[in-house]
Amino acid sequence: MNASGVQxxxxxxGRTARNRAAVRDATLAELAEHGYAGLTVEAVATRSGVHKxxxxxxxxxxxxxxxxxxxxxxEDDWAPPDTGSLDGDLRELARExxxxxxxxxxAFVAAAFQxxxxxxxxxxxYAERHRRAEEVVTRAVARGxxxxxxxxxxxVKAAVAPFFFRVVIxxxxxxxxxxxxxAAAVAHAARAGIYA
Amino acid sequence: MNASGVQxxxxxxGRTARNRAAVRDATLAELAEHGYAGLTVEAVATRSGVHKxxxxxxxxxxxxxxxxxxxxxxEDDWAPPDTGSLDGDLRELARExxxxxxxxxxAFVAAAFQxxxxxxxxxxxYAERHRRAEEVVTRAVARGxxxxxxxxxxxVKAAVAPFFFRVVIxxxxxxxxxxxxxAAAVAHAARAGIYA
Numbered sequence: 001m002n003a004s005g006v007q008x009x010x011x012x013x014g015r016t017a018r019n020r021a022a023v024r025d026a027t028l029a030e031l032a033e034h035g036y037a038g039l040t041v042e043a044v045a046t047r048s049g050v051h052k053x054x055x056x057x058x059x060x061x062x063x064x065x066x067x068x069x070x071x072x073x074x075e076d077d078w079a080p081p082d083t084g085s086l087d088g089d090l091r092e093l094a095r096e097x098x099x100x101x102x103x104x105x106x107a108f109v110a111a112a113f114q115x116x117x118x119x120x121x122x123x124x125x126y127a128e129r130h131r132r133a134e135e136v137v138t139r140a141v142a143r144g145x146x147x148x149x150x151x152x153x154x155x156v157k158a159a160v161a162p163f164f165f166r167v168v169i170x171x172x173x174x175x176x177x178x179x180x181x182x183a184a185a186v187a188h189a190a191r192a193g194i195y196a
Numbered sequence: 197m198n199a200s201g202v203q204x205x206x207x208x209x210g211r212t213a214r215n216r217a218a219v220r221d222a223t224l225a226e227l228a229e230h231g232y233a234g235l236t237v238e239a240v241a242t243r244s245g246v247h248k249x250x251x252x253x254x255x256x257x258x259x260x261x262x263x264x265x266x267x268x269x270x271e272d273d274w275a276p277p278d279t280g281s282l283d284g285d286l287r288e289l290a291r292e293x294x295x296x297x298x299x300x301x302x303a304f305v306a307a308a309f310q311x312x313x314x315x316x317x318x319x320x321x322y323a324e325r326h327r328r329a330e331e332v333v334t335r336a337v338a339r340g341x342x343x344x345x346x347x348x349x350x351x352v353k354a355a356v357a358p359f360f361f362r363v364v365i366x367x368x369x370x371x372x373x374x375x376x377x378x379a380a381a382v383a384h385a386a387r388a389g390i391y392a
Contacts (some may be wrong), residue, residue: 036309067264073325112367126367138377157366158378165361166353166357167359168305168365169318171316181350
């Protein structure tokens, strides 16, 4: 059972898994081009090559497409950077967010404002990403860079928050310079024990 | 001419100004109760006591109501805290955001995802708030707390960003503790010259 509440009906790697990946890719492409308001089951079916009735039956509708695309993203093998220092790890983490945050991601945030199911899926997606990213702080504690008891979640979220704030709330552009500045500031504060 | 593109037709403090304030209050109340998706001219007219035809003529529709509510907020006399230290000022600033960010504000962000006019008005609102808040950094430079050349906008936005990120993107609650931690971290990094 995936997050969309749909039980895949055949084994992993089979046609169901291929359809699911094709529908996810089509959903992301449609979100990037037309936003959440312009997302339709018809367009996703056409673009993915999966029959419209199959899309309706398996995903239910637009909300189900968004929820399953986020659920699939959570099943990937993403791991945080491991550069050998908290400064370096947070910098790579922040740069990755700046580099990869695209129209489709903004559309997910838009979807979250219009659908409780999409909001829950978005929050679950970020919770899982943050949980994995906390490893950079665990390693920094082990290296003695930051005090034991440092709140790993607070450090990770503080490093990436300025990016989301500027793009989503203030309507500005995010830059590599902003990522580096944010990472350096948070690492400096973490070393001083402010997140402990 | 206000941001909604509507020219008030009588002097400030007259019936036009009273109507505008009443419509703004009704818009905020409706946004808080029903969100942007549930905002209607009819409900705002009923709640404000301003005739529906007047609301349509002056504000044009739902978008105009949102835009003008944000424009009115920009005309207030808000000034940033002045506690005598950058730590204190950023802490009060962050706490104020945690204290005052309510359902209506979340609805403004939702509106920005569905309307380009609302997005432009939201971005203009935050640009003006940030511009005023930069004074706390200017004062810190004058006191010698942080280096000359410190990017005041970056400091202010970094202090409040974690709050918006947690509430809007991650779906968490924001707390006074988060505000204090964020303010302390940013002030510490600013003193070290990281935002210079």
